[in-house]
Amino acid sequence: MARKKLETLTEQMYYVLLALRKERHGYAVMQAISALTDGRVGVGAGTLYALLERFEKDGLIRFTRMEENRKYYQITEAGDQALQAEYQRIRRQAADLERVLKEEEEA
Amino acid sequence: MKRRFSLFTYPVMDMKAAEAALNRRAAAGWRLERVWLGVLAVFVPAHVPVRYCLDWCDNVKDMEWADYLALLAQAGWEKKLELRYWNLYEGPADAVPVQTDGAEEYRRFRAKVLRRMIWVAVWSVPLCLLSMLSVLLDLLGGPILALLLYASALHMMWTALALLPLWGLGGLVWLGRMALRLRQWRRAAEEGEPTPVPGRWSGLAGALLALAGWLSVLVLLAALAWDVIAGCLPMATVLVMILAGAVWRIRAALGARLGAGLRRMAALAFLLAAVSAGGRLVFGETAAAARLAPPLEGGHLFHGVTEVVLYHRTASTALLSCTDWDESGPTDDGPLRTRETPLGTRFDVGTRCTAWRARWPWLAEGTAALLRGGLEPAEGLDHVWHGRAGEDEVWLLQQDDLILRVSTELTLDGDWPRRALALLEEEDGT
Numbered sequence: 157m158a159r160k161k162l163e164t165l166t167e168q169m170y171y172v173l174l175a176l177r178k179e180r181h182g183y184a185v186m187q188a189i190s191a192l193t194d195g196r197v198g199v200g201a202g203t204l205y206a207l208l209e210r211f212e213k214d215g216l217i218r219f220t221r222m223e224e225n226r227k228y229y230q231i232t233e234a235g236d237q238a239l240q241a242e243y244q245r246i247r248r249q250a251a252d253l254e255r256v257l258k259e260e261e262e263a
Numbered sequence: 264m265k266r267r268f269s270l271f272t273y274p275v276m277d278m279k280a281a282e283a284a285l286n287r288r289a290a291a292g293w294r295l296e297r298v299w300l301g302v303l304a305v306f307v308p309a310h311v312p313v314r315y316c317l318d319w320c321d322n323v324k325d326m327e328w329a330d331y332l333a334l335l336a337q338a339g340w341e342k343k344l345e346l347r348y349w350n351l352y353e354g355p356a357d358a359v360p361v362q363t364d365g366a367e368e369y370r371r372f373r374a375k376v377l378r379r380m381i382w383v384a385v386w387s388v389p390l391c392l393l394s395m396l397s398v399l400l401d402l403l404g405g406p407i408l409a410l411l412l413y414a415s416a417l418h419m420m421w422t423a424l425a426l427l428p429l430w431g432l433g434g435l436v437w438l439g440r441m442a443l444r445l446r447q448w449r450r451a452a453e454e455g456e457p458t459p460v461p462g463r464w465s466g467l468a469g470a471l472l473a474l475a476g477w478l479s480v481l482v483l484l485a486a487l488a489w490d491v492i493a494g495c496l497p498m499a500t501v502l503v504m505i506l507a508g509a510v511w512r513i514r515a516a517l518g519a520r521l522g523a524g525l526r527r528m529a530a531l532a533f534l535l536a537a538v539s540a541g542g543r544l545v546f547g548e549t550a551a552a553a554r555l556a557p558p559l560e561g562g563h564l565f566h567g568v569t570e571v572v573l574y575h576r577t578a579s580t581a582l583l584s585c586t587d588w589d590e591s592g593p594t595d596d597g598p599l600r601t602r603e604t605p606l607g608t609r610f611d612v613g614t615r616c617t618a619w620r621a622r623w624p625w626l627a628e629g630t631a632a633l634l635r636g637g638l639e640p641a642e643g644l645d646h647v648w649h650g651r652a653g654e655d656e657v658w659l660l661q662q663d664d665l666i667l668r669v670s671t672e673l674t675l676d677g678d679w680p681r682r683a684l685a686l687l688e689e690e691d692g693t
Contacts, residue, residue: 182337186338186359198363199359200360200361200364201335201340201359202318202331202361205323205330205331209323209327
């Protein structure tokens with residue numbers, strides 16, 4: 157399935173980028189996502205590793221430092237734009253649903 | 264300590280079935296101790312609840328492998344084993360699985376499976392087609408003759424000939440199973456569903472199919488060893504085995520992460536060399552004595568019609584032996600006719616005779632059946648078949664465990680098959 161992921165972020169991509177608004181290492185990203193979603197979203201270590209590699213290659217995040225054998229990353233400006241674009245898309249979807257529901261109530 | 268055992272020969276496309284089988288044991292309070300020779304999973308009681316994940320063993324670059332393992336370790340996953348296609352990780356029962364992105368999992372699964380599908384299709388489809396053609400259309404007279412000559416010289420070739428149709432069929436089943444899994448994974452990824460897990464019985468069927476494939480390879484290797492022991496292959500073959508083992512061992516040492524499979528192959532090559540060499544020293548004479556005597560050795564079938572016997576050779580195994588020779592008829596310009604070809608002067612041979620002796624009559628019947636393609640039963644004669652191949656007449660005669668095939672451009676008298684059958688009967692009695 158050749159989805160262009162950077163046009164539409166998956167839920168896991170979205171939360172990884174969100175977690176990296178603050179500089180974090182890989183495992184901290186997993187913990188942050190779990191805490192942020194009350195355990196609803198869990199990103200596997202293998203999946204996270206692949207996403208970090210891909211985001212770094214696409215310039216959405218950058219490697220910042222290495223400490224105690226852990227690699228730290230942080231979101232870049234391009235990554236923030238992708239996150240904001242996804243946020244706007246989700247907001248528009250929510251607004252569309254609200255409008256339809258409202259029209260159904262009024263009808 | 265109590266132990267439980269499970270067959271663990273899951274093929275590459277049944278990754279999720281293998282994972283589910285491990286987690287069923289884990290949920291029942293068992294922990295994987297090891298996988299014996301890549302065949303049998305051995306479980307011991309678990310003191311703390313665990314779960315298992317399988318991940319492709321080459322999904323990150325070599326240089327990043329340590330980083331990957333470190334991240335997995337932080338998430339609670341410890342690398343337990345390196346299997347043929349996958350790495351096996353063990354973690355706490357409540358750990359998030361290693362892979363959680365269905366679309367990404369499908370993408371990698373497709374990359375692995377497609378490559379293998381192409382490889383399997385390249386050999387299984389032609390094998391099946393050739394098997395069907397040989398049975399249905401009788402198109403393989405020449406190649407079958409050549410294969411039977413090799414099968415009379417080496418046990419390994421005979422085994423391979425017997426296994427070829429099974430391998431072709433198994434390859435097609437393998438291919439179908441891969442295509443099915445690919446479709447299931449793609450649909451799940453498109454619909455955002457979890458990656459489908461095959462049922463227990465479906466998984467077991469896949470494991471049994473893979474086990475049968477491996478056993479067939481072991482049978483072939485055993486036949487190779489027997490060829491050395493019985494003297495069908497020279498002792499130098501043992502040196503080739505040792506050399507192959509050494510090369511695999513060196514490659515395993517150089518490739519730290521993907522070395523387990525190569526180490527096993529190296530161990531197998533060394534074991535095969537030891538068994539072959541040791542077996543030849545201890546049982547060599549007995550094994551050589553068990554080889555069948557070639558039939559009609561020193562044969563000159565058409566006395567008075569042909570004058571010279573050329574290219575006389577024999578071969579034998581414990582199952583099948585053969586004698587292959589050419590006879591040349593008299594000509595005006597001397598006993599041997601020659602013709603010039605771009606590659607030089609060749610003898611122009613009038614008659615080719617090949618005789619086989621089989622260990623059992625049913626084996627002779629099977630061998631004759633392979634050779635009967637395109638031939639019709641000869642009128643008034645039992646166990647004699649006749650037909651044409653190009654300009655030559657072809658005759659096939661069977662007498663108990665003996666078979667004679669004659670391809671000739673000479674015009675033979677109508678009584679010769681009876682004389683040949685009598686000769687075979689006489690040979691059979693010796």
